[in-house]
Amino acid sequence: xxxxxVKSYDEELAHLTGIIARMGGLAEAQFTSALHSLVKxxxxxxxxxxxxxxxxxEMDHEVQSFAVRLLALRQPMAADLRLIVSAMNISxxxxxxxxxxxxxxxxxLILNHLPASVPVAGVARLxxxxxxxxxxxxxxxxxxxVEKAIRVWSRDEEVDAxxxxxxxxxxxxxxxxxxxxxxxxxxxxxxxxxxxxxxxxTNIAETLHFQIVGTPPQGxxxxxxxxxxxx
Amino acid sequence: MTDMARTNTxxxxxxxxxxxxxxxxxxxxxxxxxxxxxxxxxxxxxVILLSSIFAKGWTxxxxxxxxxxITFDTQVIDPEGSRDPAALDTADYAALVRSALSLRxxxxxxxGARRELTALISTGAANQLRHMLAAEPDLMGTTHTVWLTAxxxxxxxxxxxxxxxxxxxxxxxxxxxxxxxxxxETGGNIRKAFNTTFFTAGDSREPEQAGIWxxxxxxxxxxxxxxxxxxxxxxxxxxxxxxxxxxxxxxxxIEVNINNLAAVPSVVFGLLGLAVFLNLFHMPRSAPLVxxxxxxxxxxxxxxxxxxxxxxxxxPSIRQAAAGxxxxxxxxVVHHVLPLSMPGMLTGTILGMARALGETAPLLMIGMVAFxxxxxxxxxxxxxVLPVQVYLWxxxxxRAFVEKTSAAIIVLLLFLVAMNMVAIMLRKKFxxxx
Amino acid sequence: MTHFLPEGTVKIAAQNLGVxxxxxxxxxxxxxxxxxxxxxxxxxPSGCGKSTFLRCINRMNDMxxxxxxxxxxxxxxxxxxxxxxxxxxxxARVGMVxxxxxxxxxxxxDNVAYGPRIHGMAKDQTELDEIVMNxxxxxxxxxxxxxxxxxxxTSLSGGQQQRLCIARAIxxxxxxxxxxxxxxxxxxxxxxxxxxxIDELRENFTIVIVTHSMQxxxxxxxxxxxxxxxxxxxxxxxxxxxxxxxxxxxxGYITGRxx
Numbered sequence: 001x002x003x004x005x006v007k008s009y010d011e012e013l014a015h016l017t018g019i020i021a022r023m024g025g026l027a028e029a030q031f032t033s034a035l036h037s038l039v040k041x042x043x044x045x046x047x048x049x050x051x052x053x054x055x056x057x058e059m060d061h062e063v064q065s066f067a068v069r070l071l072a073l074r075q076p077m078a079a080d081l082r083l084i085v086s087a088m089n090i091s092x093x094x095x096x097x098x099x100x101x102x103x104x105x106x107x108x109l110i111l112n113h114l115p116a117s118v119p120v121a122g123v124a125r126l127x128x129x130x131x132x133x134x135x136x137x138x139x140x141x142x143x144x145x146v147e148k149a150i151r152v153w154s155r156d157e158e159v160d161a162x163x164x165x166x167x168x169x170x171x172x173x174x175x176x177x178x179x180x181x182x183x184x185x186x187x188x189x190x191x192x193x194x195x196x197x198x199x200x201x202t203n204i205a206e207t208l209h210f211q212i213v214g215t216p217p218q219g220x221x222x223x224x225x226x227x228x229x230x231x
Numbered sequence: 232m233t234d235m236a237r238t239n240t241x242x243x244x245x246x247x248x249x250x251x252x253x254x255x256x257x258x259x260x261x262x263x264x265x266x267x268x269x270x271x272x273x274x275x276x277x278v279i280l281l282s283s284i285f286a287k288g289w290t291x292x293x294x295x296x297x298x299x300x301i302t303f304d305t306q307v308i309d310p311e312g313s314r315d316p317a318a319l320d321t322a323d324y325a326a327l328v329r330s331a332l333s334l335r336x337x338x339x340x341x342x343g344a345r346r347e348l349t350a351l352i353s354t355g356a357a358n359q360l361r362h363m364l365a366a367e368p369d370l371m372g373t374t375h376t377v378w379l380t381a382x383x384x385x386x387x388x389x390x391x392x393x394x395x396x397x398x399x400x401x402x403x404x405x406x407x408x409x410x411x412x413x414x415x416e417t418g419g420n421i422r423k424a425f426n427t428t429f430f431t432a433g434d435s436r437e438p439e440q441a442g443i444w445x446x447x448x449x450x451x452x453x454x455x456x457x458x459x460x461x462x463x464x465x466x467x468x469x470x471x472x473x474x475x476x477x478x479x480x481x482x483x484x485i486e487v488n489i490n491n492l493a494a495v496p497s498v499v500f501g502l503l504g505l506a507v508f509l510n511l512f513h514m515p516r517s518a519p520l521v522x523x524x525x526x527x528x529x530x531x532x533x534x535x536x537x538x539x540x541x542x543x544x545x546x547p548s549i550r551q552a553a554a555g556x557x558x559x560x561x562x563x564v565v566h567h568v569l570p571l572s573m574p575g576m577l578t579g580t581i582l583g584m585a586r587a588l589g590e591t592a593p594l595l596m597i598g599m600v601a602f603x604x605x606x607x608x609x610x611x612x613x614x615x616v617l618p619v620q621v622y623l624w625x626x627x628x629x630r631a632f633v634e635k636t637s638a639a640i641i642v643l644l645l646f647l648v649a650m651n652m653v654a655i656m657l658r659k660k661f662x663x664x665x
Numbered sequence: 666m667t668h669f670l671p672e673g674t675v676k677i678a679a680q681n682l683g684v685x686x687x688x689x690x691x692x693x694x695x696x697x698x699x700x701x702x703x704x705x706x707x708x709x710p711s712g713c714g715k716s717t718f719l720r721c722i723n724r725m726n727d728m729x730x731x732x733x734x735x736x737x738x739x740x741x742x743x744x745x746x747x748x749x750x751x752x753x754x755x756x757a758r759v760g761m762v763x764x765x766x767x768x769x770x771x772x773x774x775d776n777v778a779y780g781p782r783i784h785g786m787a788k789d790q791t792e793l794d795e796i797v798m799n800x801x802x803x804x805x806x807x808x809x810x811x812x813x814x815x816x817x818x819t820s821l822s823g824g825q826q827q828r829l830c831i832a833r834a835i836x837x838x839x840x841x842x843x844x845x846x847x848x849x850x851x852x853x854x855x856x857x858x859x860x861x862x863i864d865e866l867r868e869n870f871t872i873v874i875v876t877h878s879m880q881x882x883x884x885x886x887x888x889x890x891x892x893x894x895x896x897x898x899x900x901x902x903x904x905x906x907x908x909x910x911x912x913x914x915x916x917g918y919i920t921g922r923x924x
Contacts, residue, residue: 214909548767
């Protein structure tokens with residue numbers, strides 16, 4: 001699409017999407033660092049992740065107030081309107097993602113002080129999958145790529161399936177070894193949070209679709225079993 | 232652009248502006264002075280023109296009169312004592328004046344002296360006496376002091392327009408006559424009174440008996456004809472051209488021609504009138520009807536142009552509003568456009584009429600230059616008009632017609648000013664804002 | 666209104682409508698339906714033909730020399746440009762409100778009474794009074810001018826003048842009211858009053874409004890048509906046009922990205 005006749009309007013929209021892009025990058029980094037702190041049992045890294053969440057909260061506030069300002073002063077229409085409303089939405093989703101990352105780091109701090117009785121490999125694999133999903137959707141946002149967003153949207157099933165596997169594995173572990181219940185429970189929550197991050201990525205995909213095309217993605221979202229009960 | 236550069240540019244601009252400021256103001260001052268000068272020069276000419284006319288003309292409104300003891304002698308007027316009005320009407324009243332004169336100034340005058348005596352009093356004095364007696368038959372046989380109109384020669388001398396000196400330029404009175412004048416003056420028998428004759432009489436060969444009323448009535452009839460013909464025609468033409476006619480080559484051609492007609496010398500219209508109204512239609516010569524028709528032709532382009540301008544000045548939004556409500560084209564024009572443009576049209580018409588009032592040349596072509604004594608009773612009677620009267624008097628040889636000419640010009644100017652005032656008042660009164 | 670059609674019926678339909686001013690073609694093959702009981706907004710850049718289209722509906726273009734129309738434009742199924750249709754009658758059915766408030770330089774009463782008078786709508790003075798009062802009431806102006814009906818219409822404020830013009834239009838009881846940028850000369854408060862009025866009038870009239878203000882089109886209309894270079898680029902529900910226009914030109918125009 002061509003530029004606005006009023007150039008400063010373009011600059012303001014670019015500024016808004018720029019904050020979101022940086023925020024997304026930051027949230028992704030937080031998530032990665034939280035995982036590292038879990039796998040490597042790195043307390044210091046986990047603490048940094050917990051502390052870093054505040055920055056993302058601030059960025060979300062910045063997005064919200066800047067978007068309101070644009071709505072009031074520019075009275076956007078059509079694509080511009082959708083872009084700004086979506087930005088408010090996506091910013092909220094990213095903020096939630098960062099929250100989960102921080103929560104993961106907090107649990108990592110607890111797990112690090114428990115004996116390493118439970119292997120974290122399954123959770124790490126799930127995390128790796130979700131991380132790629134998150135990266136894809138953030139790339140799609142920056143590139144305004146609807147195709148990529150639809151692909152992310154349909155990968156939710158894959159995430160759910162893997163989460164169910166991890167869930168089952170951890171339940172089995174708890175029934176086998178009652179001493180591992182504490183650690184397993186924490187890991188269970190971590191897995192759940194990671195799965196939630198995947199859901200937020202899916203939400204971002206939906207919002208992005210609306211922003212670009214003007215409608216939500218067509219058809220029922222392929223939904224796996226999220227409760228973790230084998231079907 | 233950096234801030235530094237911007238500051239520099241701003242400073243440079245300020246510098247170059249202030250450098251030229253002085254010259255700019257000087258140029259403006261010079262221009263204003265030139266304009267003021269031009270205004271003063273034209274104003275000066277106007278003042279010179281008006282003051283010379285008034286200086287020459289105001290005496291035209293005054294007339295010298297001579298008091299004489301008139302005896303309405305029954306022997307002279309009605310020797311048979313029949314008191315028959317027809318006989319009274321044809322009686323020799325001039326004899327009464329003659330005898331009164333000789334009685335007062337030279338009882339033993341011979342024939343030559345008597346002729347010189349009578350030359351002091353206007354030939355109209357006899358008429359004056361006749362009217363007196365007709366109004367009051369009881370005067371018969373009595374003697375009264377009557378103020379009689381002086382002759383133009385005496386008038387000139389009394390007003391000081393010609394020197395009191397025999398043989399001097401313009402003076403036609405003899406030594407003996409001047410002596411009588413002094414005698415009358417010392418006896419208090421000469422006075423200067425308001426010249427009612429000037430405003431009530433028609434033209435005359437005798438300056439003291441000449442008036443402009445005939446010309447005023449003639450002008451009135453002419454202008455009435457002009458108004459009746461040119462206003463409806465002009466308004467109708469303007470409305471048709473502006474509101475109804477399509478814009479094409481023909482209407483453009485007509486428009487150009489109308490504009491050109493406004494600039495055609497008026498004498499050409501006179502020739503047209505001569506050829507068409509007199510030679511073709513055999514209308515009466517010297518009649519206000521024909522004069523009015525010719526003047527109407529002269530006025531028409533002015534009225535049409537002014538009318539179109541007035542119609543154009545009505546905002547199209549009013550037309551659209553009316554049309555949008557379902558008014559037909561004619562309704563739009565009659566209900567809205569015409570009433571709104573009427574003040575402008577009237578102004579244009581009055582200005583056109585004012586021009587027509589001052590036209591001389593075209594009327595000369597249709598014979599309105601004849602010497603006409605009677606006051607016209609209708610537009611078909613022969614008549615003169617004001618500017619033609621001025622023209623006629625200006626060409627007369629008698630010294631006394633000079634002041635009459637200027638006096639007539641003053642009257643004409645007053646009419647023109649009055650008409651322009653009406654035009655201005657109309658414009659002010661009906662001026663509307665949208 | 667006895668002649669009122671149920672909401673949503675097609676009131677005015679243009680099919681392949683083309684308009685020429687001399688050699689210049691102002692409208693190209695317009696296909697457009699205007700539904701009864703709705704406010705239809707016509708938007709588009711200057712010179713796009715939206716006003717031309719509006720002025721076709723009451724044949725205001727007839728007043729322009731050299732204007733020519735082809736294709737069909739129907740009102741309740743009858744061709745507006747049919748020989749059998751009388752312009753005066755058509756304009757009694759299709760009222761119009763103009764860009765600049767243009768009250769007649771007559772009294773407020775006479776302004777409103779003019780239409781009913783020329784169409785002979787009132788049998789006597791009482792009936793005429795009633796029509797005038799009703800129209801002023803409907804235009805939301807009665808309270809403001811009740812005690813000065815004999816004052817000149819031009820003495821009112823701009824917003825009041827425009828509402829007077831609306832009262833004048835509805836005094837003829839038209840079925841359709843055309844509005845050509847009715848608020849472009851008004852301040853925001855007067856604009857809001859006129860917009861509120863438009864919303865109320867929708868109950869009884871079909872309204873077509875040309876506007877340069879996208880916000881206004883969005884606020885008052887149910888359907889919006891976007892004109893560009895003498896063509897209808899997009900026509901749809903106002904909501905859809907302003908949130909998700911289908912055509913890039915529409916998108917460009919309403920978001921301020923016009924070349």
